[in-house]
Amino acid sequence: MKSEPIINEQKTKHKKYYFKIIKEAEKMSVYDFTVTDNKRNSVPLKEYEGKVLLIVNTATRCGLTPQYEGLEALYEKYRNRGFEILDFPCNQFAFQAPGDAEKIDSFCKLNYGTTFPRFAKIKVNGSNAEPLYVYLKEQKPGRIEWNFAKFLIDRKGNVVERFAPTDKPRKLESAIETELQKQP
16 A cells, blocks of 8 residues: 655645645656646546656747657657657747647647647646646756756656756657666
């Protein structure tokens, strides 16, 4: 039976609900979160258990938007080995992810041929930050500086590495390979 984590008194407001932030994060993993996909369905991240994940906040009108091409190349190369990219559009930086979920999805598929899962538009910083991102930033501290910040998650749901927005997807290959070679 899993022991209950100690709860930090700090609360983060998100939409109409309040989520408690876990102080002892080592007792949690990304699998403890449920997010909303781009069709407004709830998706428990437990569905990805046993896979290596790359969680990325993205934008469609950013100087870094061409990274979608490199992300898709990573996805094509590694998805059959248990790798997933989770794309979270974010309009928080200079309003560079305009439009609704359908427009964002269409843009990414038409311009970059993306096939990896895309989720609802979120905020990654501030009092309305997505709880998953609050957790990610607790694990690898620091504000999200811009679009295309990347978090690598191991097969057990632990955050193992954080990459800067300017880190091109091909730079992540060695770290992804290392995680894919580990047994769950």
